[in-house]
Amino acid sequence: MRRMLWAAALPMSLWSALPVLAAPVPASAAVAEAPGELTVLHWWTSTSERAAANHVAARLAEQGLRWVDSAVAGGGGGPAVKVLNERILRRMAPKVAQLNGQSMNEWADMGLLLELDAVAQRKGWARTLFPQVLSQLSVREHIVAAPLGIHRINNLYLNLAVFRQHGIEPPTDWAGLTRAAARLRSAGVTPVAFSDEPWQVATVFEALLLGEAGPQLYRRMMVAQEWQAFEDPALERAFRRLRQWRSLSLPAGGAAGGAAERPWTELVADFAAGRAALLITGDWARGELGALGLEGGRDFDCRAVPGTAAAHLFSIDTLAMLAGDRSAQPEQEKMAELLASATVQLGYNRIKGSVPVRKDVPVDELDPCAQQSYRLFANPATPRVPSLVHRMAFGEVGKNALIETVHRFALDPAQTPAAAQRRLLGLLRALPSKPARSAAP
Ligand code: BGC
Numbered sequence: 001m002r003r004m005l006w007a008a009a010l011p012m013s014l015w016s017a018l019p020v021l022a023a024p025v026p027a028s029a030a031v032a033e034a035p036g037e038l039t040v041l042h043w044w045t046s047t048s049e050r051a052a053a054n055h056v057a058a059r060l061a062e063q064g065l066r067w068v069d070s071a072v073a074g075g076g077g078g079p080a081v082k083v084l085n086e087r088i089l090r091r092m093a094p095k096v097a098q099l100n101g102q103s104m105n106e107w108a109d110m111g112l113l114l115e116l117d118a119v120a121q122r123k124g125w126a127r128t129l130f131p132q133v134l135s136q137l138s139v140r141e142h143i144v145a146a147p148l149g150i151h152r153i154n155n156l157y158l159n160l161a162v163f164r165q166h167g168i169e170p171p172t173d174w175a176g177l178t179r180a181a182a183r184l185r186s187a188g189v190t191p192v193a194f195s196d197e198p199w200q201v202a203t204v205f206e207a208l209l210l211g212e213a214g215p216q217l218y219r220r221m222m223v224a225q226e227w228q229a230f231e232d233p234a235l236e237r238a239f240r241r242l243r244q245w246r247s248l249s250l251p252a253g254g255a256a257g258g259a260a261e262r263p264w265t266e267l268v269a270d271f272a273a274g275r276a277a278l279l280i281t282g283d284w285a286r287g288e289l290g291a292l293g294l295e296g297g298r299d300f301d302c303r304a305v306p307g308t309a310a311a312h313l314f315s316i317d318t319l320a321m322l323a324g325d326r327s328a329q330p331e332q333e334k335m336a337e338l339l340a341s342a343t344v345q346l347g348y349n350r351i352k353g354s355v356p357v358r359k360d361v362p363v364d365e366l367d368p369c370a371q372q373s374y375r376l377f378a379n380p381a382t383p384r385v386p387s388l389v390h391r392m393a394f395g396e397v398g399k400n401a402l403i404e405t406v407h408r409f410a411l412d413p414a415q416t417p418a419a420a421q422r423r424l425l426g427l428l429r430a431l432p433s434k435p436a437r438s439a440a441p
Contacts, residue, residue: 149354287353315390
């Protein structure tokens with residue numbers, strides 16, 4: 001791997017933190033970990049996320065490794081990634097960090113991530129893992145993280161009890177959803193659970209965009225990052241859909257009170273209790289519904305966002321090992337090996353709502369929604385498209401700029417979909433072209 005003088009190679013996103021580098025950091029500032037202990041920085045703090053992390057920690061403990069938990073609350077990982085940046089800059093890096101997709105590039109380029117090529121080789125990852133997973137773990141032909149699970153983002157959840165109670169047939173397309181929403185409203189039910197938190201708004205948006213654009217154009221936008229693709233009318237339509245969808249979460253008749261920046265777990269709780277009937281989000285919500293005692297197929301239906309049924313809009317959770325002085329390398333390698341093992345994969349993903357990263361695990365015992373996601377992802381004919389919001393496409397800075405633009409539009413009723421499209425287009429033209437990576441997702 002190319003090694004650079006790390007300060008010289010400091011990513012754009014971190015220049016603001018440079019002053020802290022002026023003062024030498026005493027060696028004692030480093031996080032002290034006893035042998036066999038691995039501090040893990042992550043953002044899994046909901047009930048199901050915690051349970052999934054605890055499951056992994058218990059499996060590691062059986063092998064003599066101690067998971068020392070360092071969780072930073074905040075869905076989508078914005079705060080956790082900031083904390084990680086700060087800790088790395090202050091030379092207080094944890095041994096292990098949830099570091100997904102494109103956000104690994106900068107750290108890997110600076111030689112801060114342990115290369116796990118030997119583990120991958122020994123455990124036959126090239127043979128057992130899905131190619132998209134391997135690609136997300138690799139930076140410049142080196143494996144720099146261990147995989148946990150594959151999330152699907154383009155899900156539409158329907159609360160079946162609510163639909164039954166009001167005698168409404170669960171809809172399958174936009175026209176049916178609009179009709180159902182009107183009937184739910186007149187029955188006093190808020191049709192849609194929605195949050196104005198930027199990452200949640202943009203998570204809904206990318207699923208709607210996939211529906212309007214189709215996988216090919218979506219790829220031109222998010223994978224090739226061709227600014228010309230952002231001129232397509234599909235983008236304006238997606239903005240329009242976002243506005244309509246959000247409006248279905250607001251009190252009827254323009255009454256006061258908006259969607260508000262609510263944590264995703266509150267939305268899931270509203271949906272589970274029947275205070276809202278529809279929810280578009282990643283399948284971490286399914287993990288949480290499971291923790292609340294709800295079952296897919298019986299209590300709720302998991303469908304694809306209209307127009308996206310054939311496609312899998314994915315994000316992959318991974319844990320990177322911070323190299324440090326390399327004293328923990330044997331434990332870190334052992335952990336990486338265990339994370340990708342068939343047993344941990346099945347146990348963890350069943351709780352988390354995601355699906356295994358391996359091609360060779362029996363998934364018949366997973367719930368029907370998980371099986372559907374897994375089979376779709378496993379089928380080579382499926383268009384698999386990377387999530388922007390969950391770090392599978394753009395680097396951290398570009399991603400955040402796109403999210404901010406989508407969020408501004410959602411919150412500003414005076415901004416037209418056409419104006420929002422022009423803003424995104426301007427942003428794309430101004431962003432530097434995509435940095436090279438080992439393989440396209
Ligand atoms: C992560 C999931 C997590 C979700 C909500 C996503 O970015 O990939 O593991 O459950 O955020 O916090």
